[in-house]
Amino acid sequence: MTRQTTMLNAYTPGAGHLAPQDEALANRRARALGPAYRLFYETPVHLVRGEGVHLYAPDGTAYLDCYNNVASVGHCHPRVVEAMARQAAALATHTRYLHDGILAYAERLLALFPPDLAHVMFTCTGSEANDLALRIARAATGGTGVIVTDNAYHGVTLATAEMSMSIGPAVAPGATVFPIPAPSAQNYPDGIAAGFAQAVSGACDRMKAAGIKPALLITDTIFSSDGVFPDPPEFLAPAAAAIRARGGLFLADEVQPGFGRTGTHFWGFQRHGPIPDMVSLGKPMGNGYPLAGLVLKPETIAEFGQKARYFNTFGGNAVAAAVGLAVLDVIRDESLQENAATVGQAFMQDLRTLAQRHESVGETRGAGLFIGQTILTDGQPDPARTARLVNAMRDNRILISSTGPKGDSLKIRPPLPFGLANVDQVLTTLDRLLPTL
Ligand code: PMP
DSSP, rough: OOOOOOTBOOTTOOOSSHHHHHHHHHHHHHHHHHHOOOBSSSSSOOOOEEEEEEOOOOOOOOEESSSSSSSTOOOOOOOHHHHHHHHHHOOOOOOSOHHHHHHHHHHHTTSOTTTTOEEEEEEEEEHHHHHHHHHHHHHSSSSEEEETTOOOOOOHHHHHHHGGGGGOOOSSTTTTTTEOOOOOTTTTOOOOOOHHHHHHHHHHHHHHTTOOOOEEEETTTTTTTTTTOSTTTHHHHHHHEEEETTTTTEEEEEEETTTTTTSSSSSSGGOOOOOOSEEEGGGGGGBTTTOOEEEEOHHHHHHHHHHHHOSSSTTHHHHHHHHHHHHHHHHHHHHHEEEEEEEEHHHHHHHHHHHHHHHEEEEEEEEEEEEEEEETTTTOOOOOHHHHHHHHHHHTEOEEEEEEETOOOOOOOOTTOOOOHHHHHHHHHHHGGGGGG
């Protein structure tokens, strides 16, 4: 499979079409940050301010944000900013002192999970949460083998980068990562639930042949980087049973779908039924403040807790806890999960209507405000056309991206206060641009 190792819609340094002040910034950036970073879009966007579902350029140009799931309750939400500033002015220490804030937050968060998931550990990034989960899974199972999907992304640490096929295969000697095809109808034509579970068992067989014991099946519960595969609901249940039958654990990576985005449920795994052994959280958790964590069953952490101790200097600090609480308050008080359900459904319906007018609009997949939209040429998914569309949308002040192994689907994942008028703006712009590409 050809992976999207170069970003089809990315800026080419020196392409020469940037405004002089932005060209200067791009050059300084390359000099200071080095060659591994990539900018979005052929013409990068220079931003100075965010508010609600909009991002603003220095000259005041407003971009409609259809992409950023970190600022999930809206960019720079005043209640979150206020909570952050208030706590930063009062006390900013770590989890080695008694403090009510972290406990108030932990209890509020855990109340959003099934009772079996009774502990939470705090980190600063989703990568750290997944890395910690792997350490815990190794202690709990005595195994090392990890199953991921073909184009998964789970983080940037050594262990989680090896679990992230989308940034390249696990190449280190001794890597014990076993990829399986993503749960699409195309990959499993005889049924996704049974096929995906069989793939998990098959990966365990491959481990056994290599003398490796299973530790973990980890999946993003919306399969964002694989191309967005939410349906049918409950297809994950047999896969979770399959890894448990072989002595491994099931980790639901909620870094992308968590915190109400999928609309019908607060967590992506709840659409699928099985209660995971561990759940990793991140991105939207702090609405831009680095706040992430791992929720788990007490029996999963028992062995690790006896043998190791855990401390993360910034993870769960007093400011993080105040921010996390404010984010939960805003999701509840502004009915953002309900908004994700209603607006997401309208968005998908409108995309399906658009498909009747434009043969380049293929399958729409999604749950709530997490949508993958395949773009076609002559009935076949077309990454190059998708990239042209992403760039044309940017030029029309709508920020969007692509997903999937080849980048042949639009990834639509706006802040949750996204409204029906915003959906109209996206659909009108797509309708106008599609025939030109
Ligand atoms: N898991 C998933 C599914 C992600 O999308 C990401 C980030 N894109 C991570 C883990 C890693 O999170 P972070 O960048 O906070 O380390």
